[in-house]
Amino acid sequence: MPDSQRRQAGANEDFRSLRDFGSLKAKSKLDRRQFVAEGIRLSGAIGLAGYLGFLAGSKGQGEELVWQIDPAKCIACGNCATYCVLDESAVKCVHNFGMCGYCLRCTGYFELDAPSLDSGAENQLCPTGAILREPIKNEDPYHEYTIDEPLCVGCGKCVKGCSAFGNGSLQLQVRHDRCKNCNQCAIAVACPSRAFLRVPASDPYLLKQRNLTG
Numbered sequence: 001m002p003d004s005q006r007r008q009a010g011a012n013e014d015f016r017s018l019r020d021f022g023s024l025k026a027k028s029k030l031d032r033r034q035f036v037a038e039g040i041r042l043s044g045a046i047g048l049a050g051y052l053g054f055l056a057g058s059k060g061q062g063e064e065l066v067w068q069i070d071p072a073k074c075i076a077c078g079n080c081a082t083y084c085v086l087d088e089s090a091v092k093c094v095h096n097f098g099m100c101g102y103c104l105r106c107t108g109y110f111e112l113d114a115p116s117l118d119s120g121a122e123n124q125l126c127p128t129g130a131i132l133r134e135p136i137k138n139e140d141p142y143h144e145y146t147i148d149e150p151l152c153v154g155c156g157k158c159v160k161g162c163s164a165f166g167n168g169s170l171q172l173q174v175r176h177d178r179c180k181n182c183n184q185c186a187i188a189v190a191c192p193s194r195a196f197l198r199v200p201a202s203d204p205y206l207l208k209q210r211n212l213t214g
Contacts, residue, residue, distance in 0.1 A: 064201040067185045071171040071208045073195035076156030076163070080172055083190040084154070090179035091154035091172050091187065093130070093147050096207050099169035102142045108162030108170040109133060109145055125157050149175070168208055176204050 069080075069091065080091035105117060109131050114123035119133050130151035136142045154172060162170040188196035199206065 065198040066176055066181050066201045066204050067174050067179060067188060067196055068199045068204060068206050069172050069174060070195045070197055070206055071168075071173075073193045074156075074159070074172055075193045075195070076160040076172065077192055078155050078157075079190045079192070080154040080156060080187050083187045085180065085182060085186050086178065088178070089154040089187075090174055090176075092149050092152045092175045092178075093154065093156070093158055093170055094173045094205075094207070095145060095147055096169045096171055097144075099167045099208060100145075101167045101169070102136070102144070103166055104141060106133075106143070106145060106162070107165035108158040112161075125161050126152075127155065127157065128153055131158060145170075171208060173205055173207075176201075 081089050084090055107125075109125060110117060110123055111125050116123060121129065124131070128151045130148045130153075132146045132148055133143050134146070136144050156172055159168075159170045159172055162168055185196060
């Protein structure tokens with residue numbers, strides 16, 4: 001082959017190589033652009049998910065928590081009456097009427113050795129007379145028991161009596177119209193059964209439920 005033809009053939013081969021290289025380079029640039037675009041889209045999706053998670057977490061963290069007594073752990077030790085920072089304890093007895101057995105001899109109301117079953121002070125277990133006993137209309141001899149909260153000191157004597165011999169319908173609860181919601185509740189610190197816990201302010205009370213499966 002003449003030298004001129006060999007030189008032309010070499011030039012053609014170089015051109016084809018250069019063209020192929022250019023195509024590969026253009027494809028490489030396209031792949032990089034696609035990669036960058038995909039990365040941006042992925043980063044945006046991750047960022048959005050993270051932001052939504054942050055909003056959800058912020059909402060959960062923002063809900064106010066208040067102190068409450070778990071009646072399943074409370075042993076009615078008497079500390080609620082004496083350890084509250086308020087002169088009048090924020091802990092009061094509440095009556096869960098749905099659990100009440102309407103006993104003829106209410107052991108949350110009467111002393112165990114009460115000489116008679118009437119409202120005489122000598123018969124009552126409560127030291128301040130905070131439990132009111134009223135006959136149920138047309139259901140003699142049964143009575144209904146309600147709590148006079150201003151008189152209740154949260155001593156838990158009625159709760160202990162009711163839990164020992166009755167259905168446990170008398171329970172101690174932190175009343176949030178009185179509680180100052182201290183960061184470090186003095187009663188919680190003194191509670192021997194660790195019955196105090198934090199609950200959402202939107203659902204601040206914990207009451208026992210009657211077990212109907214037994």
